[in-house]
Amino acid sequence: MTILIANIGTSDLSIKIDDYYIPVGFDRNEPNIDYRGLDTDEEAMWEKELRYSYIAGELCPELNVKVEKGRFSFREITLKILEAYEQDEETWFHRIRPGRIWGVIQSAMEPKFKVNEVYLFVTDQPETETHGYPSDSIHLFDILQKWFRRQTPNLKLHKEVIPANIPANKQDPLPG
16 A cells, blocks of 8 residues: 655645636745746736735635735635535535645556555644644645545545644654
8 A cells, every 4th residue: 555645735725716726825936837828817827916916806705704914814715615615516626726736646646656545734723823823724634635535536635633732844843
């Protein structure tokens, strides 16, 4: 048996708004992305501030997610997406695209690796943790589990919660 162990975060979810799948919480610069061949609208969707304002102006009102100073909580928006997904699975299944983790899982499922079980580390920080709490991936796991269950029924996802007393950005204290 071969398994995959990975962590998930804000780069692992895109939602279809109008004609584009927009990364919901991904806020890092990607210097290796080749933007050649993108039209003007597609280029704009990859510009960080425009993407955030588009999500804040389109998706957040649709889901009733609080926006303050142009920002929203990844934890809250994934909770609201999960709730909407549970209410209307058919619509939301087609609006959801896993981000980076989908490519990793697809590669791991190739015949040479034969992965059929995936252990995903998620964060669930206390609400008092003002930096980490808004970017928690706890609800993202449930979205991905529901999506992969339909997309790839033979794949089993397992959730591993990083203990709240361990900073998620420090690898040494993470359980092995």
